[in-house]
Amino acid sequence: MPGGVCASTRLNKALGHPLYASRCEGARIIDVEGREYLDMSCGHGAALLGHGHPAIRQALVKAADMGLCCASDTRYHIELAEKLCALIPCAERVRFTNSGSEATLHALRLCRAATGRDLVIRFLGHFHGYHELTYIGGHPPADRLDSASDFLESPGIPQGMAQFIISLPFNDLDAVADALDRQGKEVAAVILEPVDFNSGGIPPLPGYLEGLRELTTQHGALLFFDEIQTSFK
Ligand SMILES: Cc1ncc(COP(=O)(O)O)c(C=O)c1O
Known part of the structure; x- marks a missing residue:
């Protein structure tokens, strides 16, 4: 991997090398040498509720149990789209993307x-x-x-x-x-x-x-x- 990372922003200038995580828990990241860091970026926002939050974990397990229906929409897509339209006053329609x-x-x-x-x-x-x-x-x-x-x-x-x-x-x-x-x-x-x-x-x-x-x-x-x-x- 160029620079040893999957995204250039992960070249951690403060550390002088990439931070390789072994696991994350709540507000903390534990690196491969067992050092613990406070995650001030919440995984760039992806882990807003903290790493391994029970509700997120439960949803992931449920998705895996459903058989990872990757190429089809589900009622959960519709529920989320409806929720977004209800929360964002100018939103009329929703299209989800990967990035x-x-x-x-x-x-x-x-x-x-x-x-x-x-x-x-x-x-x-x-x-x-x-x-x-x-x-x-x-x-x-x-x-x-x-x-x-x-x-x-x-x-x-x-x-x-x-x-x-x-x-x-x-x-x-x-x-x-x-x-x-x-x-x-x-x-x-x-x-x-x-x-x-x-x-x-x-x-x-x-x-x-x-x-x-x-x-x-x-x-x-x-x-x-x-x-x-x-x-x-
Ligand atoms: C405001 C804004 N728009 C677009 C993007 C691109 O997103 P992605 O890195 O998921 O392609 C970013 C990424 O940080 C962003 O901050």
């Missing part, structure tokens, strides 16, 4: 199909997955801030993909208004993390999200909240 990158990829395609437009406004410091649609212009080096929209975040992404991205500073409503005044008719969506957790947790300024709602409505673009970090956590 955040997959979710943003499909949802952006949907935005383009629904609007018939190609451009996407995104914000500096935000992250929406590793695919070619959004891994552009998010985290450019300081000397590339003026041309962030052209900055490819990985080798292998065709430079041509940058033509679809407008990368702007977060919390600057005027920058969005200017971009929409210039190219509003071509903008399919404005995508953002409502709280920018991929830059340490920067909240929106008061009125900023409402301002985006107004501007996108005025210009017929969709407002896309990527809540992979913010929802239910």
